[in-house]
Amino acid sequence: MTAVAERARPGGVALSARVGRTAKLVGVWLIFATLALSTLYPLVFLALTALRSNADYASNPAGFPSAWTLQQVAHAFSQASMGRYAVNSLIVVSVAVAALVVISCLAAYALTLFEFPLRRTILVVVVAMMALPPTVLMIPIFKVVLDLGLLNKRIGLVLVYTSLNLPVSVYLLTSYMRSIPLELLSAARIDGAGPLRMLWSVVIPLVRPGLLTLVTLNFLWLWNELLFSVLILPDQNMRTIMVGISMTQGEFQTQIGVLAAGLLLSMIPPLLIFALFQRDLARGLAAGAVK
Amino acid sequence: MRSLASVLSVASSTGPASPRRGAGGLAAGVRRGARRSVAPLLLLLPALVVLVGLRLVPIVDAIRLSFTNWDGFGAPRWVGLDNFKALVHDQQFTSSLVHSVEILLVMPIWILVPYAIAWGLHAQIPGWRFFRLAFFIPVVISPVVIGIYYGMALGPEGPFNAVLHAVGLGGVARAWLNEPALALPIVIAIIVWSTFGIGVLIFLSGLASLDQDQVEAARIDGANGWQIQRHVVFWQLLPVIEVWAIVMMIATFTAFFPLIFALTNGGPGTATYTVDFDLYQEAFTNGHLGYASSIGVALMLIMAVIGVLQLTLLRGRRG
Numbered sequence: 001m002t003a004v005a006e007r008a009r010p011g012g013v014a015l016s017a018r019v020g021r022t023a024k025l026v027g028v029w030l031i032f033a034t035l036a037l038s039t040l041y042p043l044v045f046l047a048l049t050a051l052r053s054n055a056d057y058a059s060n061p062a063g064f065p066s067a068w069t070l071q072q073v074a075h076a077f078s079q080a081s082m083g084r085y086a087v088n089s090l091i092v093v094s095v096a097v098a099a100l101v102v103i104s105c106l107a108a109y110a111l112t113l114f115e116f117p118l119r120r121t122i123l124v125v126v127v128a129m130m131a132l133p134p135t136v137l138m139i140p141i142f143k144v145v146l147d148l149g150l151l152n153k154r155i156g157l158v159l160v161y162t163s164l165n166l167p168v169s170v171y172l173l174t175s176y177m178r179s180i181p182l183e184l185l186s187a188a189r190i191d192g193a194g195p196l197r198m199l200w201s202v203v204i205p206l207v208r209p210g211l212l213t214l215v216t217l218n219f220l221w222l223w224n225e226l227l228f229s230v231l232i233l234p235d236q237n238m239r240t241i242m243v244g245i246s247m248t249q250g251e252f253q254t255q256i257g258v259l260a261a262g263l264l265l266s267m268i269p270p271l272l273i274f275a276l277f278q279r280d281l282a283r284g285l286a287a288g289a290v291k
Numbered sequence: 292m293r294s295l296a297s298v299l300s301v302a303s304s305t306g307p308a309s310p311r312r313g314a315g316g317l318a319a320g321v322r323r324g325a326r327r328s329v330a331p332l333l334l335l336l337p338a339l340v341v342l343v344g345l346r347l348v349p350i351v352d353a354i355r356l357s358f359t360n361w362d363g364f365g366a367p368r369w370v371g372l373d374n375f376k377a378l379v380h381d382q383q384f385t386s387s388l389v390h391s392v393e394i395l396l397v398m399p400i401w402i403l404v405p406y407a408i409a410w411g412l413h414a415q416i417p418g419w420r421f422f423r424l425a426f427f428i429p430v431v432i433s434p435v436v437i438g439i440y441y442g443m444a445l446g447p448e449g450p451f452n453a454v455l456h457a458v459g460l461g462g463v464a465r466a467w468l469n470e471p472a473l474a475l476p477i478v479i480a481i482i483v484w485s486t487f488g489i490g491v492l493i494f495l496s497g498l499a500s501l502d503q504d505q506v507e508a509a510r511i512d513g514a515n516g517w518q519i520q521r522h523v524v525f526w527q528l529l530p531v532i533e534v535w536a537i538v539m540m541i542a543t544f545t546a547f548f549p550l551i552f553a554l555t556n557g558g559p560g561t562a563t564y565t566v567d568f569d570l571y572q573e574a575f576t577n578g579h580l581g582y583a584s585s586i587g588v589a590l591m592l593i594m595a596v597i598g599v600l601q602l603t604l605l606r607g608r609r610g
Contacts, residue, residue, distance in 0.1 A: 028411055032418075035408070036425035038484065042440045043428075045450060049443075062450035062457070107338035114331035122335070129346050131598050133545040135567050136590045139356060139574050139583060140349035146363075163345030166338060195330040224433030226549040231575065242435045246553050249439050256443060263436050270431040278427070285430070285492055 043267075049260035050076075057256055072257030080254075082262040084237070085244030090269075092154050092229075092240060093222045096161035100169050100218050101211060103162065108173035109199050113185060123174070129167040135227060142231050152235040160228050165218050172217075172284070176210030177203060213284040216277045223269050241266045350591075357588045361581035374585035383561055384586060387569035394479055394543045394565065401483060401539050402532055405490025410520075412491065413498040423491075430488035437485050438553025442468065445477065468555050474562045478555060482547060490535055497531035498524075533604050540597050544590055566590060 049057055050072055052065035060066075076082040110116075111123055134141060141160060150156030180203060188198045204211070229240040239247065245262045248254050274281065357374055359367035378384055408426065412419045429437065445451050445467040452464035468474050501524065509519045548567040555563045557572065564572070570590065574583035 025416070029416060029418075032408070032411060032416060032422050036422055039425045039428045039488075042432075042437075042444075045444065046440065058448060060453065061448060062453040103337045103341065106334040110331040110334035114334075116331045119331075122339075125347075126342070129342065131541075131601075132350070132591070132594055133541060134346070135545040135548060135570075136587055136594065137346070137349040137353055138571065139580050139587055140352035141345060142574075143352060143356070143580075144345055144349060159341070160345060163341045166341055167346070170338065195328075195334065220431060224435070226433070226435050226552065227571070230552075242433055242549075245439060246435050249442070249553065259439065260443070263439060266436060267432060270433070271428075274427065274431045278424075281431070282427070282492055285489060 046260045046264050046267075050257050050264055052257060054255050054257055072255060073261045075255070076258045076261035076265065080244075080248050080258050080262060081236075082241070082244060082248075082265050085239050085241040085262075086265055088154075088233070088238060088244075089223060089229075089240040089242070092157050092161065092233075093219060095154075096158045096165075096222055097215055097218045099158065099162045100165055101214060104166060104169035104173050104214070105199070105204070105211075107166075107170045108177050109195075109203055111170070112174050112177040113180070113182075113203070114195075126167050126170050130171065134164050138227060138231065141228070145232050150232075152233060152238055154233070154238065157229055157232045157240075160232060161222050161225070164225075164228070165221060169214055169218065172214055173207065173210055176207040180206050209280070212277070213280045216273050216280055217284045220270055220273055220281070353584055353587050353591070356581055356584035359581040359584070361584075362578050363580050367581055370581070374582045375588075377582065378585045378589065383564065384566075384569055384589075386561060387564040387566050390475060390563065391543050391565045393475065394482065394547070395540065397479055397483060398536060398539065401486070401490070402535060404483065405487045405535070406494050406528075406532070408487065409491045409494030409498055412495060423495075426488045426491055428488070429485045430492070434485060434547070434550035435553045437481065438550045441481050442554055469559050471559050471562045474555055474559060478551065478563045481554065482550065485550065486539070486542070489538075493531055493535050494528065497528045501527055530608055533608075537597065537601050537604075540600075541594065544593050566593075 048065060049061075051068050051070070053067065053069055053071070056065050056067060107126075111119060111126075141163075145151055145156045145160060148156070150159065184202050184206075185198060188202050193201070224242065225240075226242045226246065230243045230246075233239060233243065241262075245259065245266055248259055248262060356367055358369060358371060360370045360373075361367035408422075412423055416422070443449055447464075447466040451467070455461060455464045467477055505523050505527070506519055509523045514522065544565070545567050547565055548571055551557060551563055551565060551568050552571075557564045557568055566586065567590070570583050570586040573586060574580045577583075
């Protein structure tokens with residue numbers, strides 16, 4: 001806004017309203033541009049830092065490399081095990097997302113299209129669960145995994161991840177399933193379709209956009225998750241990418257280029273999802289906010 | 292980001308998915324057909340097992356553990372109210388609480404920045420498509436990455452100091468995150484930076500469903516841009532602002548652990564401890580899982596207060 005003030009001052013009252021408006025637009029535009037620069041710069045900075053030697057970075061950290069090299073990227077995979085961390089993440093997150101889709105589909109289907117005792121109560125409880133972020137429950141959730149003997153086992157984290165996002169996922173799907181015309185289900189029932197058959201051939205095709213949102217959002221959240229992966233898979237061979245990069249950061253001899261390469265690697269799936277499903281993501285994230 | 296986004300859907304949900312509207316002949320028919328079958332219970336079973344085991348039982352266990360002394364290895368030992376008595380006098384906990392409240396104090400900025408940006412995008416400022424894309428980047432990037440990146444950028448040998456030197460402000464250059472007085476304000480600024488994109492999204496969808504007739508009517512009545520903004524748009528967007536405020540309140544106490552873990556690890560000293568970070572540290576760095584559970588219970592109470600606030604706002608809006 002200072003830009004606006006500075007521009008407006010010299011002319012004083014003589015400035016026409018139109019010039020004032022243009023100046024204001026330029027001021028606002030500069031603020032927007034600065035902010036956009038701040039969100040894009042990390043990508044540029046990390047890419048440049050990953051592609052130069054440490055000495056080159058130290059001599060001019062904000063500028064362009066004087067010589068390019070792929071050595072730091074190579075080290076990120078060979079010495080810093082970033083590739084393994086990424087694969088670990090991919091395994092856990094994919095299985096958890098698959099489990100979430102299946103379990104939340106079954107649950108949302110039962111909760112929206114069937115009548116049974118306690119149906120409403122269960123719905124209320126599921127929604128209420130979303131009001132208590134699992135961070136608050138980190139100790140007892142850790143204890144459940146410990147008691148089940150699943151510490152440092154991938155299935156332990158898969159279970160926890162499923163429980164983290166299940167309430168949101170069920171809620172999201174119920175909102176999609178509630179708009180299914182019941183005539184379709186009645187017709188299928190008359191044709192003798194069982195509950196699973198109806199789910200598969202009537203309900204699922206109708207909520208496909210909802211499922212896409214569910215998959216992309218859950219993948220994004222779980223890929224980026226840190227707390228429970230650090231608690232449940234501390235073993236170095238099991239570490240997810242987020243644990244991997246934060247632990248690498250703390251190691252004394254870490255070269256900044258290696259770390260930058262690891263950060264870039266960890267950003268590929270989120271940015272890919274962002275590029276491909278931007279609209280679904282935006283809709284999913286803002287879902288319900290203005291209902 | 293994950294917790295933030297899931298928190299978002301909480302705050303925005305206006306109560307449980309209401310039962311089928313107008314469950315008329317067909318609806319009742321579909322339902323009645325299934326009434327006597329066990330199908331719905333079987334369909335629900337996997338979800339119930341996961342949710343009861345990992346979300347409901349832990350709530351009870353969290354409370355039970357807060358009355359025990361537990362190091363994570365042996366059996367928890369009952370100590371009554373000792374943890375809570377100690378918690379009240381725990382300076383690290385109270386200062387963490389103060390830090391979280393300080394984060395809450397930037398709420399006006401938290402609301403104004405995304406509001407203003409959403410307004411600019413909605414008014415289709417030149418290049419708005421590009422801006423919308425750019426502003427979304429911090430939303431999809433993990434807080435871990437954001438934390439490590441800012442640690443690099445603001446480090447003593449980092450690009451920020453290099454730029455300061457280049458423009459002749461070398462005297463100001465320092466290890467920014469090692470300054471006890473500066474660390475928390477910087478962390479708060481980064482928190483605002485990393486969350487404004489979601490706010491923009493929410494406000495944009497609010498603006499998209501604005502009642503244009505009212506805006507038009509005000510304009511015909513001779514209201515200027517600011518008056519329209521203040522008397523028409525603001526009131527229409529108030530529910531959205533409330534949702535956003537609640538989201539940020541919940542996030543303040545539960546969502547910034549990953550960012551702080553990666554950025555400052557609570558330091559220098561305990562200058563950037565928040566309540567959720569303190570909970571993690573006490574439990575998993577110091578091994579006081581029983582004691583830390585009392586911090587968890589304190590957090591549950593805070594969540595309950597926010598929940599009541601949310602319900603009150605919702606009632607007020609409906610009533």
